Amino acid sequence: MAENFADRLLKAIKAKGSPACIGIDPVYSKLPAEISENKELNDATDSEVALDAILEYCRRLLRIVGPLVPAVKINIAFFERYYADGLDAYFDLIQEADRAGLIVIGDCKRGDIGSTAEMYASAMLAEPDFANLEDLTGPDAITVSPYFGLDGLQPFIEVAREEQKGLFVLVRTTNPSAAELQTARLEGGMTVAEFVARQVENWAADPTLVGDSGYSAIGAVVGATATEEIATLRAMMPHCLFLVPGFGAQGGTGSAVTGCFKPDGTGALVTASRSVIYAYDDMKYIERFTSEWEKCIEQACKDFVAEVRNAVPS
Amino acid sequence: MAENFADRLLKAIKAKGSPACIGIDPVYSKLPAEISENKELNDATDSEVALDAILEYCRRLLRIVGPLVPAVKINIAFFERYYADGLDAYFDLIQEADRAGLIVIGDCKRGDIGSTAEMYASAMLAEPDFANLEDLTGPDAITVSPYFGLDGLQPFIEVAREEQKGLFVLVRTTNPSAAELQTARLEGGMTVAEFVARQVENWAADPTLVGDSGYSAIGAVVGATATEEIATLRAMMPHCLFLVPGFGAQGGTGSAVTGCFKPDGTGALVTASRSVIYAYDDMKYIERFTSEWEKCIEQACKDFVAEVRNAVPS
Numbered sequence: 090m091a092e093n094f095a096d097r098l099l100k101a102i103k104a105k106g107s108p109a110c111i112g113i114d115p116v117y118s119k120l121p122a123e124i125s126e127n128k129e130l131n132d133a134t135d136s137e138v139a140l141d142a143i144l145e146y147c148r149r150l151l152r153i154v155g156p157l158v159p160a161v162k163i164n165i166a167f168f169e170r171y172y173a174d175g176l177d178a179y180f181d182l183i184q185e186a187d188r189a190g191l192i193v194i195g196d197c198k199r200g201d202i203g204s205t206a207e208m209y210a211s212a213m214l215a216e217p218d219f220a221n222l223e224d225l226t227g228p229d230a231i232t233v234s235p236y237f238g239l240d241g242l243q244p245f246i247e248v249a250r251e252e253q254k255g256l257f258v259l260v261r262t263t264n265p266s267a268a269e270l271q272t273a274r275l276e277g278g279m280t281v282a283e284f285v286a287r288q289v290e291n292w293a294a295d296p297t298l299v300g301d302s303g304y305s306a307i308g309a310v311v312g313a314t315a316t317e318e319i320a321t322l323r324a325m326m327p328h329c330l331f332l333v334p335g336f337g338a339q340g341g342t343g344s345a346v347t348g349c350f351k352p353d354g355t356g357a358l359v360t361a362s363r364s365v366i367y368a369y370d371d372m373k374y375i376e377r378f379t380s381e382w383e384k385c386i387e388q389a390c391k392d393f394v395a396e397v398r399n400a401v402p403s
Numbered sequence: 404m405a406e407n408f409a410d411r412l413l414k415a416i417k418a419k420g421s422p423a424c425i426g427i428d429p430v431y432s433k434l435p436a437e438i439s440e441n442k443e444l445n446d447a448t449d450s451e452v453a454l455d456a457i458l459e460y461c462r463r464l465l466r467i468v469g470p471l472v473p474a475v476k477i478n479i480a481f482f483e484r485y486y487a488d489g490l491d492a493y494f495d496l497i498q499e500a501d502r503a504g505l506i507v508i509g510d511c512k513r514g515d516i517g518s519t520a521e522m523y524a525s526a527m528l529a530e531p532d533f534a535n536l537e538d539l540t541g542p543d544a545i546t547v548s549p550y551f552g553l554d555g556l557q558p559f560i561e562v563a564r565e566e567q568k569g570l571f572v573l574v575r576t577t578n579p580s581a582a583e584l585q586t587a588r589l590e591g592g593m594t595v596a597e598f599v600a601r602q603v604e605n606w607a608a609d610p611t612l613v614g615d616s617g618y619s620a621i622g623a624v625v626g627a628t629a630t631e632e633i634a635t636l637r638a639m640m641p642h643c644l645f646l647v648p649g650f651g652a653q654g655g656t657g658s659a660v661t662g663c664f665k666p667d668g669t670g671a672l673v674t675a676s677r678s679v680i681y682a683y684d685d686m687k688y689i690e691r692f693t694s695e696w697e698k699c700i701e702q703a704c705k706d707f708v709a710e711v712r713n714a715v716p717s
Contacts, residue, residue, distance in 0.1 A: 114519065136536055164522075172494065176483075201480060206480075208480035208481050208483065237580065241578060262550070266552030
């Protein structure tokens with residue numbers, strides 16, 4: 090893994106032809122009937138049974154989307170829900186996605202001060218350094234929270250630098266209440282999100298983190314729902330790749346997404362989760378494939394990949 | 404657990420005579436020689452061996468501080484460092500502290516949007532709802548991040564309300580860089596931390612969350628290093644108990660801590676971690692107890708309890 094994270098991600102995007110990323114947020118109650126009604130997997134009250142069902146679903150999901158997209162984002166919360174076994178499953182899935190040649194983003198939104206941040210950086214981003222855990226694989230990048238300022242992120246940045254991994258710092262999120270804090274305006278006119286963006290760009294521009302592509306191993310999470318703010322944020326963070334959630338189920342639109350890219354068509358990785366991974370609940374796909382849930386997902390993934398490709402400036 | 408979290412915490416404080424909380428952030432390399440040089444526990448390169456050593460240390464630590472303080476704060480990052488086994492150890496320790504009659508705060512600083520926040524709230528705060536995990540105990544309260552706004556916290560608030568648990572929302576942290584974002588000034592003159600404080604008070608004042616004591620199940624993390632800001636934050640959040648880190652190793656002072664309380668002596672729980680849990684590395688205690696590490700911790704805990712008691716207005 091001797092290559093800068095941003096360069097690796099951009100190559101993977103080029104190889105697959107679309108900066109599209111599938112978010113994996115699996116919920117037991119939404120699993121396809123074929124899995125959740127399987128006799129051996131049909132018990133939501135037993136964490137091990139439910140987790141086995143989720144893993145079965147995720148593995149089949151990876152086989153479908155693996156050839157179509159450059160990257161997946163795995164949301165750790167949906168695995169922590171199953172305690173220690175869930176954390177094992179999260180790392181198993183990272184490994185499977187890695188073996189499938191995918192760039193893997195661990196969506197864990199960690200952040201804390203000094204020594205605690207060091208622990209999170211070791212736990213969540215670094216390759217495991219224990220002799221007995223040599224089979225374990227860490228993700229290529231993770232999401233982190235900026236509320237603590239630079240020294241809260243420093244340990245994550247060190248790991249990113251030393252192990253050629255990546256970070257996506259939360260700048261502007263997609264939820265309805267995000268605006269409460271993130272669009273509050275500071276003296277001098279900048280919003281809180283812009284203030285954070287300026288800091289993120291400062292950290293990202295460090296030459297030891299910038300790859301041949303001109304992009305840094307430090308990127309930013311910028312939700313595609315905030316159309317009017319995107320142009321400003323894109324201009325403020327020239328070294329940052331944007332991880333852009335909010336396409337599909339969260340209501341992001343093509344034009345907002347387009348603004349996350351530079352005119353040369355680089356600069357963002359767009360994610361969709363529910364609209365793809367639960368496509369078998371979507372009338373549009375049910376009408377075509379009835380209960381063939383894997384075909385629904387495959388078609389939804391292809392549609393999403395094409396939609397993202399169309400949103401890229403050319 | 405039918406009583407409001409704030410009321411339970413205040414009773415525990417009264418029973419122990421001091422609003423002092425021990426932070427448990429165990430690091431293998433800092434363990435007492437008696438444990439780390441024990442033949443069976445002496446291998447930092449094996450995660451299971453290292454974790455066994457840490458658990459042995461934490462159990463003995465709980466036995467020492469349990470009778471002296473009302474609450475402990477267990478930092479999950481130091482356990483996640485050991486992957487799934489570490490998460491098991493974290494929950495084991497919560498259970499042991501709970502059995503010792505301590506209020507247990509899980510220091511996990513989670514925060515995310517809608518469905519992810521729901522998962523974190525189930526995983527980190529709620530009592531486990533799986534039939535096969537009925538032995539597992541959740542903490543009494545956790546720390547959470549405010550960057551996502553109210554809808555990011557709503558699922559945690561629901562669990563707190565339904566299960567009589569507590570939340571401490573990060574408002575002002577103690578690290579050097581915290582000031583970058585948290586003391587940035589908004590149009591109208593409020594700092595970002597004050598803006599967050601106003602929101603937290605709004606959420607906390609909900610009558611369904613306020614106990615007989617007048618305090619809410621929603622409190623705030625307010626670092627004791629920010630002396631000049633404390634009076635403002637205390638006045639802004641009358642319904643909130645403050646969880647106050649930064650005493651001891653992080654350089655917090657008695658006068659800053661005093662400002663976290665109301666004149667009646669209620670309103671804050673003060674935490675110390677390294678200055679107590681590694682007291683056997685502190686000359687002051689080594690001179691008195693040489694290598695008797697448990698006596699060093701016991702004395703440091705007693706000193707801390709007295710110091711906090713002295714900082715409470717009376």
